[in-house]
Amino acid sequence: MPRQRTVTTMCPMNCHPTLCGMTVTVADDRLVGIAGDVSNPDSEGFLCMRGKAAHEIVGNDRRLLTPLMRSRRGGDWHATDWDAALDAIAATMRAVGPGAVGFWQGHGNWANDYAFGLKRAQMDRFVNLYGCEGWNPAMVCWGLGAFGAGLTGAIETSTKEDMSANSELVILWAANTVSQANTMRHVEIAKRRGAHVVAIDIRRTEASALADEVILLRPGSDTALALAMMHVIVAEGRHDAELVAEHTLGFAELARHLAPMTPDWAAARTGLPAERIAALARRYAATRPAMIVMGGSSLHKGDNGWQAARAIACLPALTGDYGRPGGGLGPRHGGRSHGAGFADLSAADRRTAPRRIPNQMEAIVAALESGAIKVLVSIGSNILSSFPDSNRVRAALARAELVVFHDIFPNQTMREAADIVLPSTIWLEEIGAKSTNTHIHLSDRALPAAGAARPADAIYRGLAERLGVADVYPWPDQEAAMDAALDHPATGHTTVADLRAAGGRVRLKVSDVAYPTREFTTPSGKIEFVSARAAAMGLPALPECPDTAEGDGLRLAHGRTFAHFHAFYDHARALPTLAAREDAPDLWIAPADAARHGVADGSAIEVANTRGAFRARAKVTPRMPPGAVWIRDGWPGLNALTDGAAVLPDTALDAFPFSVGQSRFGARVRLRALGPDPAAGPDPAD
């Protein structure tokens, strides 16, 4: 009998604020089983179907296990070794110079690092010390929403435990079960305690099942709803005048500004009856404490941009809910608790060259187009799938001299745009840690590296050695690097050895309630209804609802499902369980819109606009209101439809430590029936 041992680790997907504990059993360096970690206080043994499917990563015959090179894109790959691959990369980098080299990272780099930030910082450290370009990935994800909330003054979030213990009203504002399962367990506890639950979405979601009330509005109209709620609260004197006077800036201007933004005004924009809007505002004002669980990403893609977050974050300030247990803003992707932090090892203060290409998605694409960036190294990101306006991105990548790709499976970006492939270790073959809003969890190494797979730090070390860059990896090993990152008051200066001794985790020294002292994240330290900082950036000082051009066609809205993590694992085709669960891209269409376009449920359709076309399968469902369509992200080719234009001017990019230069991701689309056979749709593996 081989000797079995059990290792405590974390699921390799980053559904933050949900991150789930996992125990793996190994025998003779082979995986025997994966189970939910019942001792994990965040997930309490829960693993969703994606987490359970993670065992299909191990020993998967589609895995990348050797470095690959090809002499021209579209040509055949041939196997090589790390030394030859790194020699070739370093030679091109030397030839073009640091200024023409860019490093980009995505979620794959944080499979056992999310919200700990060591692996993210290790890329940045190489970038800073070598003096090349490198961008902060928050901009593709949660940065824009945090920017809007941050202008108002509320970036921190309160914990799920605070919600279940204290909230009397929970508003799930573009937040869904499939993207943050562990939060929802606490919504259920709050509900059993008597809390009222409202879900605001553009379609009837999985979270609707939890809700006492479901409010379905037009995509991108959330700013109008939030402003009209503020109008009702202020016009009817339902705000907390004392706390508003003490902790906010610009209330009188806000009150004047809100005057025309009546429920009728918002009804025309949201499609909701005015009485419904007024009733929601009155319930919100009358119920203390009330927690708004604001979506992290999908809410801020398309017409809302940052404005919805800016406006929604004003609501708890009117009712005096910030700093109150059970009140304010709840768990959000990318959000952190009060007091959270880790040591920053990115050597940002030692950058050897000024930055030239800003943290702006569109600027990266433009830099590839102009030749300002000639070498792109992509670590754990499927950029052709995740960036909008992908036809433009593909053409931009085609101009690069060298595209390097570090991943565990092939995907669209590798097939269409890469020149050199470096195989990555999987989460079980590395040591790392992941942080929830309350804990730091060790994700310990369980298996030896398969084939020639190596972690990302092998790239930085190998290139630094060849290019003569000092101090890129000043630690004896990754465990020592982790100890350096853990050396922070928020962890109690813990170490990997301490974490192991404590069963894999320590509680962070954080407050469950955000802004417990009501010192906010603004220049004034108050909640800023009027923001001089916004005005200085050339943005409106007060929360505003931009009039979005209507345009032709159906609005395309985004989100997640149970069966995918973005485009992980070759767009989920490499894991049989996930591929079987979603065998083709389903586009949600309202019955009336489907009838108008002659589209039948389950039939193949073309979704198109002036930027591009995408083939999908029609999911005709009364859960989707007319006027919009919805699809989950991560399908190859989907982003051919979406808008890559920058949302914010460059003047706004440095307001916060995280990056905010998101592209719009908006799209209006038209549908065309292709026939009854869904097999006419794309095979993403092609």
Ligand SMILES: Nc1nc2c(c(=O)[nH]1)N[C@H]1C(S)=C(S)[C@@H](COP(=O)(O)OP(=O)(O)OC[C@H]3O[C@@H](n4cnc5c(=O)[nH]c(N)nc54)[C@H](O)[C@@H]3O)O[C@H]1N2
């Ligand atoms: N249309 C549309 N586009 C979107 C979104 C949307 O809602 N709609 N959402 C956006 C958001 S919020 C995000 S965060 C981005 C995500 O964008 P990215 O961060 O680029 O994520 P993926 O496209 O899934 O690419 C991640 C890659 O990492 C690989 N990977 C997995 N594990 C490992 C590992 O251990 N090591 C390495 N090296 N690689 C690994 C996966 O196989 C995958 O190919 O997409 C954005 N794009």
Ligand SMILES: Nc1nc2c(c(=O)[nH]1)N[C@H]1C(S)=C(S)[C@@H](COP(=O)(O)OP(=O)(O)OC[C@H]3O[C@@H](n4cnc5c(=O)[nH]c(N)nc54)[C@H](O)[C@@H]3O)O[C@H]1N2
């Ligand atoms: N299963 C799964 N979970 C994930 C991820 C994943 O890929 N798969 N990715 C993780 C990452 S990186 C991120 S950024 C987060 C995403 O975090 P979130 O944005 O919080 O979650 P989503 O599920 O993408 O979107 C939530 C809801 O927003 C709705 N929505 C879309 N547009 C609008 C709108 O204009 N107004 C309103 N009111 N609602 C709208 C969608 O219908 C969806 O139900 O999820 C994380 N969790």
Ligand code: SF4
């Ligand atoms: S919810 Fe996310 S983190 Fe939890 S098991 Fe599922 S995929 Fe993993």
Ligand SMILES: [Mo]
């Ligand atoms: Mo994201």
